[in-house]
Every structure is written in structure tokens, then in C-alpha cells.
Amino acid sequence: MSYTFTVSPDFSPDHLSGWYIFNTWLQRQSGEAIHLELYDNFQAQRDAIQANNIDLIYANPFDAAMLVREKGFLPLVRAGNTSDEAIIAVSADSSVNDVSELLPGINVAVTEDPDVHMIGMIMLEAGDLDASNINTRFYNSQVLIAKSLLQGEADAGIFLAKAFDDLSNLTKKQLKILVRSQISVIHHSLMIGPKLAGRRDEIQALLLTMNNDDKGKSVLNSLGFDAWIKVEDEEMEFMIDLMDTLII
Numbered sequence: 001m002s003y004t005f006t007v008s009p010d011f012s013p014d015h016l017s018g019w020y021i022f023n024t025w026l027q028r029q030s031g032e033a034i035h036l037e038l039y040d041n042f043q044a045q046r047d048a049i050q051a052n053n054i055d056l057i058y059a060n061p062f063d064a065a066m067l068v069r070e071k072g073f074l075p076l077v078r079a080g081n082t083s084d085e086a087i088i089a090v091s092a093d094s095s096v097n098d099v100s101e102l103l104p105g106i107n108v109a110v111t112e113d114p115d116v117h118m119i120g121m122i123m124l125e126a127g128d129l130d131a132s133n134i135n136t137r138f139y140n141s142q143v144l145i146a147k148s149l150l151q152g153e154a155d156a157g158i159f160l161a162k163a164f165d166d167l168s169n170l171t172k173k174q175l176k177i178l179v180r181s182q183i184s185v186i187h188h189s190l191m192i193g194p195k196l197a198g199r200r201d202e203i204q205a206l207l208l209t210m211n212n213d214d215k216g217k218s219v220l221n222s223l224g225f226d227a228w229i230k231v232e233d234e235e236m237e238f239m240i241d242l243m244d245t246l247i248i
Contacts, residue, residue: 002033003055003196006048008188009039010060010113012166013141018222019058025219029206030199042112055193060084061186062114065240073191074200075236077207077228084186085161086119088178091149099126099178102156104133109145109154112138118246119181120158126179146171166224186239189231204230 005026007019016038023036034056039045046063048054049071059067061084067073090096102124110117121130137154139145142163148154150171161180164172190207192200210216211227220226 001195002035004037004048004053005034005056006037006039006045006054007058008060008063009042009045010111010116010160010163011058012163012224013143014166015223018219018224021222022219025210025216026203026206030203032196032199042114055195056190057193058188058190060113060115060188061239061243062118064189064191064236065243067191068236068240072194072197074197075231075233076190076192076200076204078187078189078231079223079225080227080229082162082187082225083184084115084119084188085181085183086116086123087159087161087164087180088120088123088156089149089159089164089175090156090178091152092174092176094155094176096156096178097176099123102127102129102178104129105135106155107135107137107153109137109139109148109157111140111142111145111160113160115186115243116160117158119183119186122246123179123181143167143171146175150174162224185242189236190228 005023011019019038020036023034027034037048039048049057049067052071057067057073088099096102108124110120124130124134137148139148142159145154145157145159146167149157156178192203196203207228208230211220
């Protein structure tokens with residue numbers, strides 16, 4: 001039997017090959033036939049989830065509630081020393097130095113990444129801004145958000161913090177960070193679906209010891225990770241409840 005693994009579409013393009021390498025490693029270690037299927041956008045991925053076509057997923061926290069409560073997924077691990085944080089940035093040439101200085105009617109560049117968009121909108125509230133008094137412009141990548149700021153298409157951009165940090169030094173020098181979130185407890189998680197639930201403990205153990213040998217470390221490095229950390233069911237429920245609170 002073959003299983004399908006997918007990754008939240010907000011992953012850095014720099015790590016595209018890393019996910020294929022990881023999938024190959026996982027197949028060899030688990031002895032299961034696992035196909036990596038990547039989707040261009042969140043809606044296409046959610047359609048596949050709703051159709052019960054996904055068995056493993058590196059999921060963004062916004063979708064965690066649906067995966068757990070509607071589709072019976074269980075958490076496995078998360079990347080160590082990482083959390084989902086957002087940055088609001090402007091062009092380095094902008095006269096704006098604080099979110100409170102942003103004015104109604106501005107153009108804000110975002111991706112479809114739902115949790116980062118949500119966190120960014122919460123931070124914009126400091127400037128009395130919300131969806132009703134800004135113009136939201138959607139882009140397919142964090143790089144394109146940066147480009148929109150540099151070309152004057154947008155006045156401010158909402159970035160996944162890790163993706164912003166991964167931009168080239170030349171690009172970052174031309175941008176100015178106004179605020180960076182510090183929520184700390186929201187994160188992407190590797191989750192396992194009902195068809196593979198019987199092997200949850202075994203696969204989880206493989207992942208948790210992945211950094212114990214050179215080959216495993218190399219695969220993790222290709223993803224930009226140092227190690228996997230176990231995600232307890234209670235931790236996942238807490239994050240889901242927190243996300244529900246933030247969304248309201």
C-alpha cells in the first residue's frame with residue numbers, strides 16, 4: 001500500500017529538495033511506500049485533505065484543528081527551536097518606523113499563509129488597522145512580498161519570520177522591520193493520519209532519533225532543522241485552542 005505525504009505550501013523554496021530527501025529517508029527507515037505530493041496553494045492541499053488523500057503532513061498551525069478534529073490526525077513531532085512568528089516590514093527608505101505610523105488605505109503585501117496572515121493582522125491593530133481599512137495584496141512567495149516593497153507596489157509586508165531571515169542579505173538591507181511577533185507556542189507540526197496511526201509510536205521514535213547519526217543530521221540540515229521534538233497530544237490541543245482564540 002502506498003501513502004501520501006505533503007508539506008504546507010509555505011515552506012521555503014530553498015528547502016524543496018530537502019523534503020524529497022527527507023521523504024526518501026522516511027521510506028527507507030519505515031519500510032513504507034510514501035509518495036511526496038506538493039501543492040501550489042493552501043486550497044489545493046485542503047481539497048486533498050478533505051478527499052482523504054493525505055496520510056502524513058507537515059502542517060501549518062492554522063489547519064491543525066481541522067486535521068485533528070475532522071480528519072483524525074495525530075501529532076508526531078515539530079522542528080526544534082522554531083516557532084511560527086510573523087514580521088511586519090517596510091522598505092528601508094520608508095519614513096515609517098513603527099506600526100502605529102502606518103495609515104489607513106495602505107497596501108499590505110501577504111501570502112496565503114493563514115497563520116502568518118492572522119498574526120500579522122493582529123500586530124497591525126496597534127495602528128488601528130484591520131481588513132476594512134487596508135488594501136490586501138496577495139503574492140505567491142515571501143520573496144515576491146519583498147520585491148513588492150522594494151518596487152513600491154506595497155507599503156508594508158507581512159512575512160513568516162523564518163522566511164524573512166532566509167532572504168538574501170542584500171534584500172534584507174533594503175527592508176526595515178517594524179515589529180516581530182513573540183508568541184513562541186505556535187508551530188508547524190509533522191502529523192500522521194488514520195491509515196498510518198498504528199505505526200505512530202514507531203515512526204515518531206525514528207524521527208526523534210534522526211539526529212543521532214550523520215545521515216539523519218544531513219537530511220535534517222537540508223530542511224534547515226537541527227532535530228525533531230515530540231509533540232504531545234495535550235500540546236497540540238493547547239495550540240489549537242490558542243489558534244481558535246486568536247481567530248475570534
